[in-house]
Amino acid sequence: MSEHKPVVAVTMGDPAGVGSEVIVKGHARASRDAIPVVVGDADVLRDAVEVSGSPLSIRTVDDPADARDDQEIIDVIDLDNVSDLSYGDLREAYGAASLEYVERAIELATSGAVDAITTAPINKQATRMAGSEYAGHTGMLADYTDTDHYSMLLVEDDLRVSHVSTHVPLSEACDLVTEERVFQTVRVTDDALRSLDVDAPTVAVAGLNPHASDGGLLGDAEAEEIEPAIERAQNEGIDVVGPESPDTVFSQAAAGDDVDCVVAMYHDQGHIPIKMLGFESGGVSGVNVTIGLPIVRTSVDHGTAFDIAGEGIASEESLVDAVELAARMARN
Template sequence: MSEHAPLVGITMGDPGGIGPEVIAKAYPAVRDAARPVVVGDADVLAAAIDVCGLSLSVERVDDPAGARFDPDSVPVLDLDNVDELVRGEVREEYGAASLAYVERAIELARDGGIDAIVTAPINKQATKLAGSEYAGHTGMLADYTDTDSYSMMLVEDDLRVTHVSTHVPLREACDLVTEDAVLETIRLTDAALRDLGVDSPSVGVAGLNPHASDGGLLGDEDGAEIEPAVERARGEGIDATGPESPDTVYVRAARGEFDCVVSMYHDQGHIPIKMLGFAGGDAVSGVNVTIGLPIVRTSVDHGTAFDIAGEGVASERSMVDAVEVAVEMTGAGP
């Protein structure tokens, strides 16, 4: 591990979920590319190391920059928020703890104490019980960094997608497909691809309706909102194409025609990514990136998996990928 490797804060997620286990299992694979520090509870991580049967120990640290990064021990910024560990249950105190981990990591990233944040999964029911108004990490990260324009990018091997809207009902998502919103997502996508090392990004823009409205036969949103946004983006020098038929544009992107697809709503973008990432069985992969923030944030693309928490069988692949993408976005990647 290089002393110049990016300092990455990994938030532990819901203590009762698989977050602590995938962090523990991923640590040996990521410690060469990054200097990872877990933001969470040391005792919970130690319990995860035990159930996974790993030869690792936990080192409590007060400051990520002061961690020793011994290959056999995991540095933990110990917030000590968990009194009793019960896996697989939705608990208010676990929701509060997982929010506290994220808050601390954001503070560190804003102040330059860490170079990037990687988040393990939280449980939205638990955070709601704890009083959170956020549907997930993204809105919280945006508010805490005073960011107005942001989006979600999902990465799975050769396929990347971004979203005009995410966690809203489908009827509402259709209303959010406006020329300005689509254009801003295209801009964010182009900038994020450059951060990922793509020198001349090509952006495919999915239509909203089947066959991108088929020339107006299946609706007018594609012609009225999406097409003008693409034209404006091209006028700004962005290599954007669309609206493209959503039933084929993701295949074209996976084959290399586009570096990313701008999706109009949550499931339109999530389904192709998760089909690729989850089709391999237990080795769930995929990375969630919040683009448009003044800090680097990536995340695993899976949930808390309460049903297998504590069994030591959860795959660490998505966590490894998330750390690697975070490193790349700091400018230190290959």
């Protein structure tokens, strides 16, 4: 591996989506901070070069150690598992291919052959058609690395948000707000912030109910589950506050009001403020980090975008940010 730059395995994502395009369009900028090695299909990447009007060339390598620190060449570990390419199509074969990219990247990371993983988007319907029981990357990464306590952390500029639950129905998400899950999310969030160069992090925990239940008038999850979890974390020396009213805590954190991360109780509570910031300029930015793993994994914070795949108009901002953040975490 490089003595100066971390080697980051970048999985190509669903072949029918925008993953290959954003990898090609973001390569020159991403390679300033890392040596990216794509795990995917070389022919699909070559097609993305044409779609993007890029001057880059594609080179196949068998080992990440053979990757070059070159902004004009994209090195790829070619799994050669896409027989024909049709952008925007939902196919079992594409779901299976995208899962193979992730599996290989995990092998490389756990063996130390790469320093981190950045994932382009997979399509959950396609992976389900291919037989996967996982709702996305996160559960798969946790199982493959034997990780019990983990969380999704989203990063957009100064706003960071971790989650007690993510891809479950809202009714189930409410049931998952337990003292143990909230406590473990706070703990892995504190650890992750330190790997992001936050020396003495302050974590704010959002309430589940409106106005954090308003003293019990609007629910009891805060008093019965969230407050005891916060007290446990404080007793372990973690600087954590809350439960805070969810309709104000995210804007306070984004403004830098002495809060380094917000723990959200469920998927949309945390994703909406992040995506409001990341999408407001017409681009697509923001990074998804799986925290609590023994390896570094970041991801783009957008989907496969089948509706624009193959048109050469997908934004590479999130991919570039994800590789840069993976490199920074790997260095730490």
